[in-house]
Amino acid sequence: MTRVAVIGLGAMGSRVARRLADAGNEVIVWNRTRAKAEELGLPVADTPAEAARGAEVVITMVANPEALRAVTEGDNGVAAGIGDTALIEMSTVGPAAVARLAQRVPTMLDAPVLGSVSEAETGTLKIFAGGAAELVERWSPLLSMLGDVIPVGGSGAGAAAKLVANSTLFGTIAVVGEAVALADALGLSRDAAFAVLGVSPVAAQAERRRPAIEAGEYPPRFALRLARKDADLIADAVDADLRVAEAARSWLVDADDAGDGDEDYSVVVPRILGER
Ligand SMILES: NC(=O)c1ccc[n+]([C@@H]2O[C@H](COP(=O)([O-])OP(=O)(O)OC[C@H]3O[C@@H](n4cnc5c(N)ncnc54)[C@H](OP(=O)(O)O)[C@@H]3O)[C@@H](O)[C@H]2O)c1
Incomplete structure (x- = not known):
């Protein structure tokens, strides 16, 4: 049993807190919207500072770098209450935000996750852990209650790994959407299009997205506004010539600017298809 503070109770953080509590840990929580x-x-x-005091480990799971600064810095932030307690930062905020926080809290791991709400509920997330090896080892048993821990290097490596993983999500959803748009334009039926995609390199994604595409409904699991934030983090993080990533980002930006930000990020598909 571990005394854990969980800061940030959105779609992901609420599930993390619930799962850790159900596993027998003593969990105290804080969220900007108290209700x-x-x-x-x-x-x-x-x-957040009060939640950190008395905890053995603090987990942060908030929307973006600004939110992370809001919950960790200042008189009421986690850093003010944390002392020698460990901090596990699980949001997707990129390496720069992690570096900033690590200056204030040296006993910190960055451990963002791949997988969405159902994986958080069932403890089947993939967790990219960056930080000192002894800290990763110390906290792997707790993190294993949430999913598979994949050590990827020193501080900031987890945040970097997460951006790499998400770059593949955005490219793939755009490829699926454009392949269906191409099939439409060439006069193939949707059944034929999905039969073709089912034997292609994007088979798994095409099959997973087909029900939403056919129903025209994209309820949020991973909100488009968060996906856009990650695509922006990727673009800002490096100078590398990432042409496909930039093209995929342009679909996310268009859909977000058009007001689809609270739907699932796969809502780029109807925009690509000209249905929105
Ligand atoms: N959803 C997914 O499938 C998924 C998968 C992998 C990784 N992630 C990443 O995990 C993180 C959390 O995602 P989520 O889906 O849980 O997001 P979410 O449902 O939008 O929740 C965001 C959380 O951040 C808090 N927050 C936002 N701005 C804040 C601020 N200025 N100050 C304090 N708190 C603030 C929100 O508080 P309020 O309740 O007060 O708004 C809420 O607790 C994000 O970095 C996301 O990219 C998400």
Whole structure:
């Protein structure tokens, strides 16, 4: 049993807190919108700093770099209450935000996740762990309650690995959408298009997305606004010539600017198909 503070109770953080509590850990929570914290039925702290005091480890799972600064810095932030306690940063915020936080909290791991709400609920996330080897080892048993821990290097490596992983998501969804658009333009039926995609390199994604594409409904699992944030983080992180990533990002940006940000990121497909 570990005393864990979970900061940030959105789609992912609420599941992380619930799963850790159900596994027998003593979990205290904090969320900017307090009502969401109270819904969980776990002890609620008044500030992130208060949640950190008394915990053996603090987990942050918030939207973006600005949110991470808001919950970790200042008089009420995690850093003010954390002392020698470990911090496991699980949001997708990129290496620069991790480097900034690691200056304030040296006992920190960056451990962002691949997988969405159902994987968080079932403990089948992939967790990219960056940080000192002894810290990774120390906290792997706890993280294993949430998924498979994949050590990827020193501080910031987890955040970097997560951007690499997500670059493949955005490229793939754009390829699926454009392949269906091409099939439409060439006069193939949708059945024929999905039969072809089913034997192509994007078979798994095409099959997974087909029900939403046919229903025209894209309820959020991984919100488009968060995917756009990640595509922006990728573009800002490096000078590398990433032409496909930039093209995939342009679809995310168009859909977000058009007001689809709260739907699933796969909502780029109807935009590619000219249905929106
Ligand atoms: N959803 C997925 O499938 C998925 C998968 C892998 C990784 N991720 C990453 O995991 C992180 C969390 O994702 P999510 O889906 O849980 O997002 P979400 O449902 O939008 O929740 C975002 C959380 O961040 C908090 N927040 C936002 N701005 C804040 C601010 N300025 N100050 C304090 N708190 C703030 C929100 O608080 P309020 O409740 O007050 O708004 C909420 O707790 C993101 O970095 C995302 O990219 C998501």
